[in-house]
Amino acid sequence: MADKAVPHFHNQAGVSVIAVGSKEFMCIGALPPFDHPHVFLDMGSETEIICQYCSTLFRYDPKLKPGTAEPAGCVWHDEAAKAA
Secondary structure (H helix, E strand, O other): OOOOOOOEEOOOOOOOEEEEOOOEEEEOOOOOOOOOOOEEEEOOOOOEEEOOOOOOEEEEOOOOOOOOEEOHHHEOOOHHHHHO
């Protein structure tokens, strides 16, 4: 199985802002099994976007590598998919 091309982020910790290194990504809300529908978010030319499900504010930070976030723990790695 190929790795997912679109990064997935969550806000399990309930932080007010998540800085991300990608302008296109998926928000899953909390960690499974308490996640919301996985929503594709695209900032376009903007630098911020709010998830319509969980109201998490994502802010683009060009200093971060694509697929990374600050806090780093907000990046979701689907271990179940990797094990399959």
